[in-house]
Amino acid sequence: MHDSHIHLARNPLKDNWKRDTQDFINNGGKKILTQGSDVEDFNDTFQVAQKINQRFGDIVDIALGIHPTVFQRNFDKNNYEDIFSGSKKLLTRFVEIFGQEKDKLSAVGETGLDYFEMYNAELEQKQIEALKQVQKESFKVHIQLAKKNNLPLSIHARELSGEINCIVDALELVAKNGNGLVNGSFHSYTGELPPVSDILDLGFCIGFNAIITYPNGENVRQILKKTPNDRILFETDGPFLTVQSVRKNKKALIRYGRSAQVKEILEVAAGIKNISPQKLEDIADENYERVFG
Numbered sequence: 001m002h003d004s005h006i007h008l009a010r011n012p013l014k015d016n017w018k019r020d021t022q023d024f025i026n027n028g029g030k031k032i033l034t035q036g037s038d039v040e041d042f043n044d045t046f047q048v049a050q051k052i053n054q055r056f057g058d059i060v061d062i063a064l065g066i067h068p069t070v071f072q073r074n075f076d077k078n079n080y081e082d083i084f085s086g087s088k089k090l091l092t093r094f095v096e097i098f099g100q101e102k103d104k105l106s107a108v109g110e111t112g113l114d115y116f117e118m119y120n121a122e123l124e125q126k127q128i129e130a131l132k133q134v135q136k137e138s139f140k141v142h143i144q145l146a147k148k149n150n151l152p153l154s155i156h157a158r159e160l161s162g163e164i165n166c167i168v169d170a171l172e173l174v175a176k177n178g179n180g181l182v183n184g185s186f187h188s189y190t191g192e193l194p195p196v197s198d199i200l201d202l203g204f205c206i207g208f209n210a211i212i213t214y215p216n217g218e219n220v221r222q223i224l225k226k227t228p229n230d231r232i233l234f235e236t237d238g239p240f241l242t243v244q245s246v247r248k249n250k251k252a253l254i255r256y257g258r259s260a261q262v263k264e265i266l267e268v269a270a271g272i273k274n275i276s277p278q279k280l281e282d283i284a285d286e287n288y289e290r291v292f293g
């Protein structure tokens with residue numbers, strides 16, 4: 001069992017690493033890929049990974065990247081020109097840290113495009129265009145680093161429901177800048193069904209999380225059905241999502257996404273794929289090793 005996408009530097013995961021890792025191992029857990037998603041969380045990412053690996057053996061792999069929504073957070077609505085100089089500085093800093101730490105890394109990410117958050121923030125069209133441009137530039141830099149260093153990518157591509165602009169732009173950037181030489185995971189893809197074939201054609205896996213356990217997760221269950229077994233990865237995106245059994249249990253004491261919950265995600269996925277949980281676990285672990293190992 002593996003968790004191919006989690007943010008261990010975020011609380012409550014950061015403070016509960018000992019208990020959470022022990023519970024993961026007790027459920028058959030083997031590997032966790034934690035995602036650094038902003039220069040501000042890189043130190044904590046390395047620290048928590050080191051603590052876990054020292055205590056439990058070689059469990060945690062590390063991905064480093066700038067999450068696309070980070071650019072929006074630093075965005076001054078009244079002075080959108082700032083976004084270009086600000087993002088350039090941030091990217092330069094990222095490339096610098098990446099160069100220093102690359103021997104410790106198993107992947108590049110979390111990176112990608114997010115057209116969902118920017119439409120929720122009531123920005124002007126001009127500001128939205130600026131943000132998209134900056135996100136694309138950042139994603140391009142990440143893809144080039146992955147190619148140059150022979151590392152896989154952890155990709156986030158989220159859009160407004162019913163649209164495909166974000167995934168189409170993301171796939172185009174991967175195709176143009178990866179030259180068929182990069183692979184990795186499209187994590188938590190919740191978009192339309194047709195682009196799934198393009199994700200697979202480019203050689204990528206898809207990361208499935210707690211959303212497949214939700215009553216309203218039918219769209220993602222359809223994506224899972226369409227994804228061949230040898231392209232399936234599991235993840236929690238912890239601490240952000242939590243499985244349905246925890247969600248509906250008002251008395252549950254641990255209410256955030258953590259790696260032990262992959263067990264429930266895997267069991268639901270096995271039902272959808274009509275295969276035994278053990279068999280699916282073995283196949284998905286092989287996929288993890290092939291892509292991130």
Ligand SMILES: [Zn+2]
Binds near residue numbers: 005007035110237
């Ligand atoms: Zn994430």
